[in-house]
Amino acid sequence: MPARASESDGLTRIERERRAQIIAATITLVAERGYPAASLSRIAQAAGVAKGTVVYHFTTKDAVLAAAYQQVLTSLVTHVAEQVETVPIRHAPQAYVRAMLEHLTGHPDHARTIVQVGLASAANGGRVRPPSQERWAPLATLLGEAVAASGRTVNTDKLRTLAVLVGGMIDAVVAEFLDDPTYDADAAAEQIVDLLTHEL
Amino acid sequence: MPARASESDGLTRIERERRAQIIAATITLVAERGYPAASLSRIAQAAGVAKGTVVYHFTTKDAVLAAAYQQVLTSLVTHVAEQVETVPIRHAPQAYVRAMLEHLTGHPDHARTIVQVGLASAANGGRVRPPSQERWAPLATLLGEAVAASGRTVNTDKLRTLAVLVGGMIDAVVAEFLDDPTYDADAAAEQIVDLLTHEL
DNA sequence: GTCTATACCGGGATAGAC
DNA sequence: GTCTATCCCGGTATAGAC
Numbered sequence: 001m002p003a004r005a006s007e008s009d010g011l012t013r014i015e016r017e018r019r020a021q022i023i024a025a026t027i028t029l030v031a032e033r034g035y036p037a038a039s040l041s042r043i044a045q046a047a048g049v050a051k052g053t054v055v056y057h058f059t060t061k062d063a064v065l066a067a068a069y070q071q072v073l074t075s076l077v078t079h080v081a082e083q084v085e086t087v088p089i090r091h092a093p094q095a096y097v098r099a100m101l102e103h104l105t106g107h108p109d110h111a112r113t114i115v116q117v118g119l120a121s122a123a124n125g126g127r128v129r130p131p132s133q134e135r136w137a138p139l140a141t142l143l144g145e146a147v148a149a150s151g152r153t154v155n156t157d158k159l160r161t162l163a164v165l166v167g168g169m170i171d172a173v174v175a176e177f178l179d180d181p182t183y184d185a186d187a188a189a190e191q192i193v194d195l196l197t198h199e200l
Numbered sequence: 201m202p203a204r205a206s207e208s209d210g211l212t213r214i215e216r217e218r219r220a221q222i223i224a225a226t227i228t229l230v231a232e233r234g235y236p237a238a239s240l241s242r243i244a245q246a247a248g249v250a251k252g253t254v255v256y257h258f259t260t261k262d263a264v265l266a267a268a269y270q271q272v273l274t275s276l277v278t279h280v281a282e283q284v285e286t287v288p289i290r291h292a293p294q295a296y297v298r299a300m301l302e303h304l305t306g307h308p309d310h311a312r313t314i315v316q317v318g319l320a321s322a323a324n325g326g327r328v329r330p331p332s333q334e335r336w337a338p339l340a341t342l343l344g345e346a347v348a349a350s351g352r353t354v355n356t357d358k359l360r361t362l363a364v365l366v367g368g369m370i371d372a373v374v375a376e377f378l379d380d381p382t383y384d385a386d387a388a389a390e391q392i393v394d395l396l397t398h399e400l
Numbered sequence: 401g402t403c404t405a406t407a408c409c410g411g412g413a414t415a416g417a418c
Numbered sequence: 419g420t421c422t423a424t425c426c427c428g429g430t431a432t433a434g435a436c
Binding site for chain 2: 427428429430431
């Protein structure tokens, strides 16, 4: 009876421990020293295990980065979902924008990890980061529900584009903030919200 | 008399030829098969020279990518500048947006090269792509002149952010278009222009 | 001045020893 | 389940051929 998992993920206790340990090391490494520093050997060293051990638990380097990415992303998504649910549907998009920027600027290490891994994935043709279409699909849905709640109707294409535009604005503000920590991202968030409110 | 350059760049004829040849091969390679395919050996092979030859003319791989990046970027900047100059200052930002998306969607290979090299540079901490602040500084200037021409005044910070937001929207539309070539980028451009016009 | 061959080091992936 | 040995590939540096 080799230590069955307590949760329904088919992982043993030690497996979950090692994975968590390696993921944590990876996030720190990427956030502090950038993507290029996150080689398998360095990750292994930071986690206190051998290179092969990392590969054993994740089979590939991409999988390690993907796991780290997923972890910080889940934390982001959870936060945004919570915030969005506390407001009426017609104000959901605004809450979405605020929550995104709030979380990202409040956790620069997470933001850096998301950006670094996301960029590297895109540049390497990896599938860690979802394509543009999927990335902003939830926001498009939110926008659709918001206008519907206001009794008006908007062309589906316009909605899709609006989601893309708002998404792009969020990305850009995060990038600017990471480049220049003195940049007032909160004010930028309100500017996006204003723009969005005009549009809805 | 070893073949002085006809132009004032201190390059010999053969140097310019080889560089052009290698840069062209690089652009094609990056656009068609992505950044990871653009290794020195593959670039050399595609250009019909030895690996060392590429290094001889560019000293480093980053330099090759930077040169390719610069070439497509110059073509973009030139086009945008031309378009912007044909309209009165107060409509310059709108012309900027249209020209950017026009060129980028009209030359997907250029767009792909810019995106791929830009992303890789950002992910690798390289200095090929300028930081967010510099990227949209010209647009910010344009926006400032446009509002000034309309007689109104706008806070400098708001202007900076507006430039960042518009820049982000452009990036996002390009990304969406590259993901899905059936996406109507022209319509998206007009949506950005509308949004911008409200704001100015 | 132009180009090639070769060697070095570090990265990721695989096989197999323990 | 963990780790080492090994392999191949990528970028860089050097020596030297023409």
